Amino acid sequence: MALAELGQVVLDCPDPRALAAFYAEVLGGTVEGDGDWVDVKTPDGRSLGFQAAPGFVPPAWPAPERSQQFHLDLTVADLDVAERGVLALGAKPLDAEDRSRSWRVYADPAGHPFCLCRC
Structure with a gap:
C-alpha cells in the first residue's frame, strides 16, 4: 500500500511563465497562473509546475x-x-x-x- 500519491513535479527557474510556455508547447498543454508559481496542464490531465527561484x-x-x-x-x-x-x-x-x-x-x-x- 502506497503512503502517498505523486501530485506534481515542480521546477525551480528564474521566469516561471516563460519556462511554462516552453513546456506547454513541447507537451501540448496550457499555461495556468502567473507570478511566482505557474502550472502547465497537459492533455492527459497531468500537471507540471514552475516556481520562481531567486538566484537560480x-x-x-x-x-x-x-x-x-x-x-x-x-x-x-x-x-x-x-x-x-x-x-x-x-x-x-x-x-x-x-x-x-x-x-x-x-x-x-x-x-x-x-x-x-x-x-
Whole structure:
C-alpha cells in the first residue's frame, strides 16, 4: 500500500511563465497562473509546475559539481521532428550527436536537462 500519491513535479527557474510556455508547447498543454508559481496542464490531465527561484543557477550536465539533480524523459514518436521542435522553442543540445541511440539530451531555456526518448 502506497503512503502517498505523486501530485506534481515542480521546477525551480528564474521566469516561471516563460519556462511554462516552453513546456506547454513541447507537451501540448496550457499555461495556468502567473507570478511566482505557474502550472502547465497537459492533455492527459497531468500537471507540471514552475516556481520562481531567486538566484537560480542551472545545472551543468554532466558535471558533478553542478549536478542535474533530476531530468525529464519525454517520449516522442520521431526524434528528428521533436528535436527540430524543441530547438525552435529555445532548447539547447547537450548530448544529441549520437544518432544511433533511442534518446537525446537537451537543456530547456532555464538550463534543466531533459531527454527526448523514442517510443
